[in-house]
Amino acid sequence: MAQGAFTGGCQCGAVRFAVSQLGRASMCHCRMCQKAFASIGGLFVAARAFAWTRGQPKHFRSSNTVRRGFCGDCGTPLTYEYEASTDIAICAFDNPAALAPTIQLPSDRRVPWADGLADLPSMSASEQAMAAARYAEIVSYQHPDHDTDVWPPPRAGDANGQ
Numbered sequence: 663m664a665q666g667a668f669t670g671g672c673q674c675g676a677v678r679f680a681v682s683q684l685g686r687a688s689m690c691h692c693r694m695c696q697k698a699f700a701s702i703g704g705l706f707v708a709a710r711a712f713a714w715t716r717g718q719p720k721h722f723r724s725s726n727t728v729r730r731g732f733c734g735d736c737g738t739p740l741t742y743e744y745e746a747s748t749d750i751a752i753c754a755f756d757n758p759a760a761l762a763p764t765i766q767l768p769s770d771r772r773v774p775w776a777d778g779l780a781d782l783p784s785m786s787a788s789e790q791a792m793a794a795a796r797y798a799e800i801v802s803y804q805h806p807d808h809d810t811d812v813w814p815p816p817r818a819g820d821a822n823g824q
């Protein structure tokens with residue numbers, strides 16, 4: 663499986679991780695993952711070797727065999743932990759495009775409209791231009807998609823930079 667440094671973290675930046683050895687990447691459609699992500703399911707990759715590089719997740723024991731890690735400050739879902747194994751949420755990585763799922767689990771639990779999502783109409787070119795103008799005015803308070811030495815950054819106008 664893929665090797666190398668794969669970094670990521672929660673949206674507020676309180677929890678960051680680095681994975682050096684990855685296992686299988688999957689899309690889980692079970693009802694528990696739907697609830698944990700408040701979405702159509704959970705996207706996870708097995709982390710065979712990893713370290714928390716900033717902060718630690720809090721946990722919710724979602725069953726007798728599994729606990730799920732999340733950022734206690736911003737709530738971002740981060741892990742699925744069972745026995746001695748930890749899976750990490752794919753879209754919490756800085757570059758989720760590099761971690762394509764290879765299997766769906768269990769596919770018979772998909773929400774019935776999930777299969778049609780990729781076929782939904784996209785915004786028109788003019789709608790996309792309007793959206794781009796709106797997005798250009800947005801100031802994100804989320805952590806960027808790379809490691810940072812200091813987070814959150816010093817606020818502008820704060821004389822001592824604290």
Ligand SMILES: [Zn+2]
Pocket residue numbers: 672673674675676677733734735736737738
């Ligand atoms: Zn956070």
